Amino acid sequence: MAVTPEDIAFVTDLFVGLAPLSTRKMMGGLSIYSQGRIFAILDSRGGLYLKAKDDLAKRLEAAGSSKFVFDTKDGKQATMHYWSLPDPALDDPEQATHWGQLALTAAYE
Secondary structure, eight states: OOOOHHHHHHHHHHTGGGOSEEEEEETTEEEEEETTEEEEEEOTTSOEEEEOOHHHHHHHHHTTOOEEEEEOTTSOEEEEEEEEOOGGGGGOHHHHHHHHHHHHHHHHO
């Protein structure tokens, strides 16, 4: 699935509290930036993931998030430091902005 203009509008609306936002299509998905800092990705299947490790990763896991997993060219699975946005935040810009701000803080401060 290719990233559509509707996908971009969805993430822009969802993370409106983190504006200014920018996006960049990459490897079939979308990188999402706030003030030039990446904090989230949208994968090619439409999964939305936040940049997280250590304490934030544990908090996201406790909220029901799962780690981003992808297939490599040699058929193996790999992971990155991205965790799915908790389901309740997928339709709540206030919650999404809260989690997004936590991702930005954890990654850049």
